[in-house]
Amino acid sequence: MIRLDKVCRLFQVGDQEVRALDDVSMVIENGDYLSIMGPSGSGKSTLLNVIGLLDRPTSGTYTLDDRETTALNDDELAHTRARRIGFIFQSFHLVSRMTAFENVELPLVLAGVAPAERKPRVKKLLDDLSLTDRGHHRPDQLSGGQRQRVAIARAMVMQPTVLLADEPTGNLDHASGAEVLAAIEQLNARGITLIVVTHDNEVGDRAHRHIRMRDGKVVDDFAGKRT
């Protein structure tokens, strides 16, 4: 379970203070499927980064399965993150000197999974996302949407307990986007908590619960399929 209590995240730029998250409180149960929408700059990525243990609140608390994360040191954060959280970044963050296959395989390599087990797992994910012929391309040899799908595959390959997707279909045509959504929703159907930040209403509407943000605040939080 994810519990945020009065979380604030302030950024300082020169003498300007930016309230990227302003007093955010919420509870997310295991296996929930949330969408987060709102204007550009409203705090969506910052919220995801805090939930994903990539960033710490300035104030307030974040409890992940009864562990108070704000009390953990950086090593403990990194360890929890690697074991439990899959993150699809808005700007992908692929390793430029590795191929698509190696990028997706990397979390499994770092976790000590044997080649005989990890190779077919990576291959299956690439096939599911129509990247079969692009496995040996490096990121600079891929289209924007292909890079996005590699980032998605990498986030899924460890079967994390929480999958955080920051604009996963932003660079994709309708058909590729549908493929991606089917894949991550299948993970949710198996019990993985799924949080999707999106600007696309059609994508956001598929979630079971809908969060809207504005100026660092959660201004709307309602459950139920809208269509």
Next chain:
Amino acid sequence: MIRLDKVCRLFQVGDQEVRALDDVSMVIENGDYLSIMGPSGSGKSTLLNVIGLLDRPTSGTYTLDDRETTALNDDELAHTRARRIGFIFQSFHLVSRMTAFENVELPLVLAGVAPAERKPRVKKLLDDLSLTDRGHHRPDQLSGGQRQRVAIARAMVMQPTVLLADEPTGNLDHASGAEVLAAIEQLNARGITLIVVTHDNEVGDRAHRHIRMRDGKVVDDFAGKRT
């Protein structure tokens, strides 16, 4: 006028050959407003890179206002590009150690425009794209959509004769996207040739002429507003 004649662009990856552009021919008149749509990996960015003189055809010719570009050397290409073409990249390519303001100002600095003239021009563009309070933020201190708008402002600041936009609204909510489209369409209204690659049908429909690509080929090319 832009004229492509049987343009091919092949990429070699190991022993695999990718036909990113496959026998593309088209004529674009000065002041035209085109959208280019198609599946992920169909060749849209590659087509834009060739038109924008960032990449050369493997075969075929590209004539830009009666100059055969395939005969130009790299310096001449760079010179033509700097003077005439504004490019909004799918992955932004901002200078990470410069502020948003400095990123937008950079083309004017390189062109030798005096501070007294370039400062207000940059400020106006930042205001038009709702970036007024973010001018002194560096790219890593901006949201994804804010970075996208900085990339857009930079492409517009030199008043290029051709503006090439690769998925300019991919990271933007509806309102920010509308702001961007209004700004670039205003340039088109003043005679600038505008080519927009997009996955969003609502955005693509606004163009006066619609190109569809599939597997490196142009499979559709029709004029007129669809709605």
